[in-house]
Amino acid sequence: MKSIIKNGIQIIMGAMVYALAINYFLIPNRIGEGGVTGLTALGYYTLRIPPALTNFVLNGILILVGFKFLKRETVFYSLWAVLWISIFLRVPVFLPFHTSQTIIAAITGGTLMGISMGLIFRAKGTIAGSTILAKIVNRYLGIRNGSAMLFFDLTVAIPSGFVIGFQNMLLTVLELYISAVVLNKYLDAFGAKRSVLVLSKKNQAIGEALSDNLGQGVTMLKATGFYSQQDMDALFYVCSNRDWTAVMPIIMSVDPEALVVTDQIRSVRGFRLPDL
Known part of the structure; x- marks a missing residue:
């Protein structure tokens, strides 16, 4: 109401x-x-x-x-x-x-x-x-x-x-x-949303930190390195511009060496991403 x-x-x-x-x-x-x-x-x-x-x-x-x-x-x-x-x-x-x-x-x-x-x-x-x-x-x-x-x-x-x-x-x-x-x-x-893709050996800890601090589900994807052919996790996260200012500090506090790719999203369906 x-x-x-x-x-x-x-x-x-x-x-x-x-x-x-x-x-x-x-x-x-x-x-x-x-x-x-x-x-x-x-x-x-x-x-x-x-x-x-x-x-x-x-x-x-x-x-x-x-x-x-x-x-x-x-x-x-x-x-x-x-x-x-x-x-x-x-x-x-x-x-x-x-x-x-x-x-x-x-x-x-x-x-x-x-x-x-x-x-x-x-x-x-x-x-x-x-x-x-x-x-x-x-x-x-x-x-x-x-x-x-x-x-x-x-x-x-x-x-x-x-x-x-x-x-x-x-x-x-x-x-x-x-x-x-x-x-x-x-x-x-x-009202815009941002997507964040994180590649790190500490993705599990990063996902827990994002979920605990921002209260939103995080999706873990399976990825394979092209040259190394090693399996690894990729973390995918969608957030609002308001939360975006807190996302990077949280990631860097867990792993300063993490590779982070961000993009602005035009349209998002659903309230939040499922926590897969």
Whole structure:
């Protein structure tokens, strides 16, 4: 329950930042968006359809698609996000940011969008729209969320030039690129995983030290040296960026001569690796 409340509050915060970017920076300067948000902006520019209404209806349809491919938990958190985004989009706008230097609005809006989606993604939700599709692609193909989302968003943003003009279309592409970069950096900083492969004669002791200090299972693999043809154990470990700062000191304290190979992981399925 504590985790549900925490995620729910974080999604509300992300929804507030998202609506702030749309209502205060993008719409006042006729900058579009991608995915459903882009269609929402186009609906407002051409037909004056309230963004909250378009957002709720179109995203509701895409969330139904999410039921087939995503975890139920993700779908319900996404519904919570769409609800609060629609609420915040209806809040009256005071002092919108108008400027002749529209690139400032594009950069600021893109940064805020990336932060808002990072908050919502970290809370196990999405903002529906292209983020639903990005989550599906990330889950099954391992492509980073921000990169997948940028691809889907551009399919809406580029044709929007016929409505908002070529210059504003270029600013929209810039805003989408910035939001994708910020989202990837945010998720890398707070949610990415690292894999560690250790080759050492003391792998058993290293595995025990990692498990005792960090409380997570360690996998031992069988390996054979190519030249020596000697059998040995290889230790494989997956950890968060937060735990990563403790991993190397633990390994070095047991065996300073250990060979350690690390890599950043785009996608991990399951809560933890099995302790084989």
